[in-house]
Amino acid sequence: MKNIINKIGVFTLACFAFTSCETEDDNTGASLLDYSPATITLSSSSPTTFDESAIDADVASTYQIEVTATLASSQPVDAVIDLVQTGGSASASDFSAHTITIPAGSLTASATVDILQTGDIEGSETLEISGKSRANFNVSPFTFNATIENDYINDHLDLTLSWDGSAEDGDLSIMSFCDMDFDLVLYDESFTALGYVLGSSACPEEDYLNGLSDGTYYLVSELYANPYSDLGFTDVVPLTLSWSQEHFDTSGSLSSDTTTLSTAAGDQGALIVVLEVTNGYNYTLSPFQ
The missing domain is CATH 2.60.40.2030 (CalX-beta domain)
Known part of the structure; x- marks a missing residue:
């Protein structure tokens, strides 16, 4: 009886091995195709x-x-x-x-x-x-x-004038300084105004200048409107001019702490930046001394 059981076991194992060989790799897809x-x-x-x-x-x-x-x-x-x-x-x-x-x-x-x-x-x-x-x-x-x-040379000098902030005095508070309107005016070497570079009512002001002849220029801030001037606030307005030029290392910023919430509209010169132009596209900006 034991011999019969052994033979049956061997036959069963052989069948199992044969069946396993036939069903292997059923799910390999195209990976084994030559x-x-x-x-x-x-x-x-x-x-x-x-x-x-x-x-x-x-x-x-x-x-x-x-x-x-x-x-x-x-x-x-x-x-x-x-x-x-x-x-x-x-x-x-x-x-x-x-x-x-x-x-x-x-x-x-x-x-x-x-x-x-x-x-x-x-x-x-x-x-x-x-x-x-x-x-x-x-x-x-x-x-x-x-x-x-025909090399592309970027002569756009990107400019941003910012001044936002907040102030509080007792029960009176100003949530944003953006109701003030600052602009930026371009002057030539003899301080003759050439026009607005930044002249919208946006806050911050953003635009670019280009097409200038080689020489020395001045970028001058102008406080165009200030609804807070009669409220008695003396807080400093964080007026900052930032600049950059794509594809060049020209970037930086200058700030002024002389304008306050009580400054009257029409005030100019709180921020003056000297602009040197060479080759029509190289810009150097520095503080006015």
Whole structure:
């Protein structure tokens, strides 16, 4: 009887092993399929010369190299191709290269290399773009050569004049100083007013100046309106002019503590900043002595 039981046990184990071998990897999907490498062809009909100064952020597609990837037959997995720089004098800040993905079952897809404004004085630059495949795909030889010329130089000096605050005196309180209206006036070297640089009723005031000839100028604050001047408050108004220039190290701020809530409208000169302009776009700002 024991021999029969043993034989049955051996037969059962053999059947179990055989069944296990047949059902293994049922859920492995496509990962174990042996694909033969498919070939991807890249092409582009984009312009080969780009004017960096003409780039408009609102019309970015005008300043893109579009590259199209094509397969001769659809594949059961995604084809992913990175657009990469393989030559040229352009640096990584001059462009942004994207990735082409042809979805499984599809034959073609596109992606772009975006040409960027850097603000650097670099002269004409060259850029060579090629495609690099991920995974099991071949890429036909492809290079796209572009030239980036006419450097974009940012001459916008961004300005912000701020003065908000709060004050309290007994039962009387001012929640915000923004009902006061400060402006900023531009003067030339002989202190002749050239006009408002910041002249709205916003709080803070924000705008930019550009297009100035080389020389010395003055940025002068003007208290245009003050509804608090008769309330008896003597609190100092935190009047501050801040500036910056994209793509340049030009940034900073200067403050004045001479204006109070009792200062009458029409007061000028609480904050005077000397502005030096060279080359039409280099700005140096300093306190008036």
